Amino acid sequence: MFEEIRFNTIERLPNYVFAEVNAIKMAARRAGEDIIDFSMGNPDGKTPQHIIDKLCESANKDKTSGYSVSAGIYKLRLAICNWYKRKYSVELDPETEAVATMGSKEGFVNLARAIINPGDVAIVPDPAYPIHTQAFIIAGGNVAKMPLHYNEQFELDENKFFASLETALKESIPRAKYLVVNFPHNPTTITAEKSFYERLVAVAKKERFYIISDIAYAELAFGDYKTPSIFEVEGAKDVAVEAYTLSKTYNMAGWRVGFVVGNKRLIAALKKIKSWFDYGMYTPIQVAATIALDGDQACIEEIKNTYIKRLDVLIDAFENAGWSLKKSRASMFVWAKLPQSKTHLKSLEFSKQLLQNAGVAVSPGIGFGEAGDEYVRIALIENENRIRQAARNIKKYLKSE
Structure with a gap:
């Protein structure tokens, strides 16, 4: 009988926690639900035009x-x-x-x-x-x-x-x-x-x-x-x-x-x-x-200002929804402690419930290590209107207890 081969390196890698949330998110989208997605640090803006132009120019050259x-x-x-x-x-x-x-x-x-x-x-x-x-x-x-x-x-x-x-x-x-x-x-x-x-x-x-x-x-x-x-x-x-x-x-x-x-x-x-x-x-x-x-670095300020505006809107809107968050000094994320009424859920279960009951996707903190289990990570990748809509959805979820 063929002996099963062990893949020791793969077996040492943990299961990808974010996959559970992603599976729920994709199933909801296939069902036609609108999901406001803060889960991945994936920039939603366009690459600056002068960079795209240089790519096209070079791609059109020989060799x-x-x-x-x-x-x-x-x-x-x-x-x-x-x-x-x-x-x-x-x-x-x-x-x-x-x-x-x-x-x-x-x-x-x-x-x-x-x-x-x-x-x-x-x-x-x-x-x-x-x-x-x-x-x-x-x-x-x-x-x-x-x-x-x-x-x-x-x-x-x-x-x-x-x-x-x-x-x-x-x-x-x-x-x-x-x-x-x-x-x-x-x-x-x-x-x-x-x-x-x-x-x-x-x-x-x-x-x-x-x-x-x-x-x-x-x-x-x-x-x-x-x-x-x-x-x-x-x-x-x-x-x-x-x-x-x-x-x-x-x-x-x-x-x-x-x-x-x-x-x-x-x-x-x-x-x-x-x-x-x-x-x-x-x-x-x-x-x-x-x-x-x-090249011209003015584009960086434009991109950075987009995140600053979104950060300000998110902090204010989520505060009004009953979820008080601290403002970061850098990056494109908010490290959000679970709402007081939801701390017993820990980060993975809270992330699932937020997705299922509010249509809002975030990254559970446990995916980043044991010390992150009282937090979720929110990426500033949705525009201001979508952020405000997410806050309204979250407010209903938090009040539904």
């Missing part, structure tokens, strides 16, 4: 449809470095310190596959964007969780963070080799200051671990807040890499363009593994991405 370069064409890597120089006054070498990726998620997974030995430990704060945890599992490593601490303004509590990190480092067997940080944070929207990275780089050098920083929402910072980069800290290249994506900043989610920069050893490992797995993005997309990074 742009062949294989490309897995690490990214030189002009794109140069544009990546120019972005860092312009935004952060940071100098990067496009040949050895930058690699273009098919979105930051692909870059993150392949980086983990390139640098993780079986059994290696990475520390990941809880809650976390799922791939920040599961990339290490896929690569055959292990994950140690540590709690995130923050105030009501969604600002990181640095002292508590470093106390938790110290505990995680002491308790990790074997000693942790990597730490993931992600600010502005997905899902919680927590922000950090440059002082945090100064302390973190010093600890990494002392304790001998690498930092993997994800700043996917760097440009979606509101008011006076400006997202720092770890590379603003002297010596950060010795211990860190940083990932970014054009998905949110330029409404280019489906284009799949991102990058990883920093430590030469880690970048070389990522470039090497990518050279075996892929031939790079479609060249016209890379050319258009170059224009996105190097």
Whole structure:
């Protein structure tokens, strides 16, 4: 009899919590129901026209449809470095310190596959964007969780963070080799200051671990807040890499363009593994991405202002509906604590009920880790009128007790 083959890596991956909510959502839509969907951080706006125009121009040229370069064409890597120089006054070498990726998620997974030995430990704060945890599992490593601490303004509590990190480092067997940080944070929207990275780089050098920083929402910072980069800290290249994506900043989610920069050893490992797995993005997309990074940046303010308006409307409308939420300082999300009358449901059951009884889809916090189970994540991807309609539906649901 044929012996069943075990797929150990797949079996270590948990079931995708969001799939349950998605299944209910799709069934409702097939039945003709109107679902107001806040569940996925999928930008609904159009990619800026000058970027689209460059894509079309390049696609119409000869010799742009062949294989490309897995690490990214030189002009794109140069544009990546120019972005860092312009935004952060940071100098990067496009040949050895930058690699273009098919979105930051692909870059993150392949980086983990390139640098993780079986059994290696990475520390990941809880809650976390799922791939920040599961990339290490896929690569055959292990994950140690540590709690995130923050105030009501969604600002990181640095002292508590470093106390938790110290505990995680002491308790990790074997000693942790990597730490993931992600600010502005997905899902919680927590922000950090440059002082945090100064302390973190010093600890990494002392304790001998690498930092993997994800700043996917760097440009979606509101008011006076400006997202720092770890590379603003002297010596950060010795211990860190940083990932970014054009998905949110330029409404280019489906284009799949991102990058990883920093430590030469880690970048070389990522470039090497990518050279075996892929031939790079479609060249016209890379050319258009170059224009996105190097071209007119006025579009960013327009996109950011859209999220600011939606955030203000959502906070006010949901308050009137009986669901009091805190305003974030960055990202395209609201990290929403469950309404007082619904805390007993926890996040998954509340998300199901909200979908079934109010026609509103959100992401259950448990999908981001145990520490998220009293929250849901709301993405600002519906317009103001749809947000107000969602609030009216939610008000009826909350009053139906």
